[in-house]
Structures are given as structure tokens and as C-alpha cells.
Amino acid sequence: MESRIAVNKEVTITAWEFRNKKRLQSYPKRMEYNNKEYNFGDGLRYLIQKGQRAIQLFDMTDGSARYRLKLDSEEQVWTLVSITSARAV
Numbered sequence: 536m537e538s539r540i541a542v543n544k545e546v547t548i549t550a551w552e553f554r555n556k557k558r559l560q561s562y563p564k565r566m567e568y569n570n571k572e573y574n575f576g577d578g579l580r581y582l583i584q585k586g587q588r589a590i591q592l593f594d595m596t597d598g599s600a601r602y603r604l605k606l607d608s609e610e611q612v613w614t615l616v617s618i619t620s621a622r623a624v
Contacts, residue, residue, distance in 0.1 A: 539619045544568070546604070546615045563593055563604060568615055573597050592616075 549572070550565035562580060566573045578595035591606040600620040606613055 537619050537621055539617055541617050542568075542615045543617075544615055546613050548604075548613050563595060563613070566595075566602070566604070566613075566615070573602065575602070 547567045548563045548565070549567055550563075551561045552564040553559050553561055560580060562575075562578055564575055566575070575595040575597055578593055581592040581594075583590045583592060589608045591608060593602075593604040593606070595602045595604060600618055602618055603616040604613060605616050
């Protein structure tokens with residue numbers, strides 16, 4: 536069973552990695568939240584368009600939990616939307 540916590544707080548992304556050498560897509564690699572550093576190993580990227588505004592969503596994992604991050608491309612602000620972790624049944 537999984538436990539999902541809604542966060543919706545601004546975070547700092549301190550490192551990126553680039554994938555897809557043909558298109559050079561950037562992904563968050565390290566995040567600072569609540570005075571703690573999180574290192575991501577893998578993840579997915581989604582692009583959503585709201586009118587003229589482009590929003591990027593990232594579902595990243597550090598191996599023990601999943602983190603949904605939102606990047607407002609216009610404002611260049613990162614938001615931690617939610618944290619999902621496995622919970623023992």
C-alpha cells in the first residue's frame with residue numbers, strides 16, 4: 536500500500552542531468568527540501584500546456600519514494616507537488 540502526501544511547496548533544484556542526446560531534455564537530479572537533500576536516480580517528464588503557459592511535471596524517485604515536481608517554465612519556479620512512499624501493510 537502506498538501513502539501519498541500533498542506538499543505544494545517551492546523547492547530548490549541544485550543539480551540537473553541531461554537525457555536524450557538528440558533533444559537534450561533536462562531532469563532534476565538533486566533537490567533541497569526542509570533542510571534535507573534528495574538525490575534522484577530515475578524519473579519521467581510530462582509537458583502540459585495551459586493556454587500559452589507550459590508546465591513541466593516530473594515524477595522522480597530516490598529509490599525509496601516518488602516525488603512529483605512541477606516546473607513553471609515562465610516563472611522558473613520549482614514546486615514539490617507530492618511525495619508517495621511505500622507503506623508496510
